[in-house]
Amino acid sequence: DVKVTQSSRYLVKRTGEKVFLECVQDMDHENMFWYRQDPGLGLRLIYFSYDVKMKEKGDIPEGYSVSREKKERFSLILESASTNQTSMYLCASRHTGTSGGYTFGSGTRLTVV
Amino acid sequence: SQQGEEDPQALSIQEGENATMNCSYKTSINNLQWYRQNSGRGLVHLILIRSNEREKHSGKLRVTLDTSKKSSSLLITASRAADTASYFCATDASYSGAGSYQLTFGKGTKLSVIP
Numbered sequence: 001d002v003k004v005t006q007s008s009r010y011l012v013k014r015t016g017e018k019v020f021l022e023c024v025q026d027m028d029h030e031n032m033f034w035y036r037q038d039p040g041l042g043l044r045l046i047y048f049s050y051d052v053k054m055k056e057k058g059d060i061p062e063g064y065s066v067s068r069e070k071k072e073r074f075s076l077i078l079e080s081a082s083t084n085q086t087s088m089y090l091c092a093s094r095h096t097g098t099s100g101g102y103t104f105g106s107g108t109r110l111t112v113v
Numbered sequence: 114s115q116q117g118e119e120d121p122q123a124l125s126i127q128e129g130e131n132a133t134m135n136c137s138y139k140t141s142i143n144n145l146q147w148y149r150q151n152s153g154r155g156l157v158h159l160i161l162i163r164s165n166e167r168e169k170h171s172g173k174l175r176v177t178l179d180t181s182k183k184s185s186s187l188l189i190t191a192s193r194a195a196d197t198a199s200y201f202c203a204t205d206a207s208y209s210g211a212g213s214y215q216l217t218f219g220k221g222t223k224l225s226v227i228p
Binding site for chain 1: 143163209
């Protein structure tokens with residue numbers, strides 16, 4: 001089974017800190033994604049990547065950046081954390097092919113104080 | 114923008130009844146997926162239906178897809194209290210070719226099954 005691992009389950013950071021959220025998949029998938037989930041808003045796409053060093057903005061990229069130096073690792077960076085970035089962050093990896101499904105990590109609940 | 118839009122936003126039924134949730138989307142898709150999420154927990158993939166399929170079954174789940182109307186429905190038969198959760202549809206679509214894809218979610222339907 002594909003495994004998508006997010007390095008932290010819970011994080012508490014201070015306003016203004018630089019925050020790194022890490023995501024690793026173990027199946028050589030090309031497409032990886034970062035979402036945030038907030039009550040009543042569903043899952044919103046922040047950034048995605050379809051190859052090493054390739055990245056595309058999703059619906060809400062402001063305040064975030066990403067890094068994909070290796071195929072298996074996709075990092076989400078909050079350059080200067082703010083309280084409105086308190087949220088659940090979910091990473092996903094897409095199975096290869098046109099009919100691919102997705103595997104999600106278990107999520108990182110980030111609180112910015 | 115969010116591709117899938119679920120309807121209704123909330124649904125409350127008695128145990129034993131069927132629950133039907135609908136999803137509409139806007140653009141061409143490769144497949145449509147339904148996920149479930151219990152409160153405070155992770156996403157669980159329920160079922161995937163490809164764009165060339167019209168109906169699919171998995172246990173007590175039945176999914177239909179109408180690409181001409183850009184809509185899908187999820188039916189849960191004989192609901193139990195344990196089915197109480199939020200249900201999301203998500204559409205998988207190609208993004209600017211070159212093997213790039215995007216999965217876009219709706220806001221979800223909150224299902225409550227009353228014992």
